[in-house]
Amino acid sequence: MDESAMQNAIAIIGIAGRFPKANNIDAFWQNLQAGRECISFFSDEDVIASGTDPAFLQNPQFVKAFGVLDDIELFDAQFFGISPREAKLLDPQHRLFLECAWEALEHAGYDSERYPGRISVFAGTNTSTYLFRNLIPHDVLCLSLPTALKWL
Numbered sequence: 588m589d590e591s592a593m594q595n596a597i598a599i600i601g602i603a604g605r606f607p608k609a610n611n612i613d614a615f616w617q618n619l620q621a622g623r624e625c626i627s628f629f630s631d632e633d634v635i636a637s638g639t640d641p642a643f644l645q646n647p648q649f650v651k652a653f654g655v656l657d658d659i660e661l662f663d664a665q666f667f668g669i670s671p672r673e674a675k676l677l678d679p680q681h682r683l684f685l686e687c688a689w690e691a692l693e694h695a696g697y698d699s700e701r702y703p704g705r706i707s708v709f710a711g712t713n714t715s716t717y718l719f720r721n722l723i724p725h726d727v728l729c730l731s732l733p734t735a736l737k738w739l
Contacts (some may be wrong), residue, residue: 601695607654
């Protein structure tokens with residue numbers, strides 16, 4: 588590679604992710620290699636107990652299965668400088684996103700507190716509807732959000 592190409596080069600040296608029945612990349616690859624089914628299947632009783640409208644059970648296109656992530660309740664809000672109240676309101680996907688970004692740095696072997704250079708984390712996500720489906724319908728929750736979010 589010539590010198591001009593090296594100036595714009597990047598190196599992917601760390602990776603992190605959470606998947607059904609795999610809390611990290613190593614477990615994910617082991618599941619893939621073993622051909623392990625990682626989707627969870629649920630009974631009618633489980634589906635109803637989760638709050639799903641029982642009418643959905645009559646729809647032949649309704650599938651009683653989805654990927655379940657383990658340990659989502661273990662978010663360390665204090666570690667990320669988030670108050671307990673804000674953590675309760677924070678989209679669970681956002682909590683996992685923060686954890687995975689930090690884990691990617693750890694996987695790369697960099698201590699962001701001590702490394703003198705610049706460190707970047709490239710991460711991706713999809714549009715989340717958590718705010719619109721879980722917080723806005725409950726005005727009491729929205730009213731207790733930090734001032735920066737009171738535009739709602």
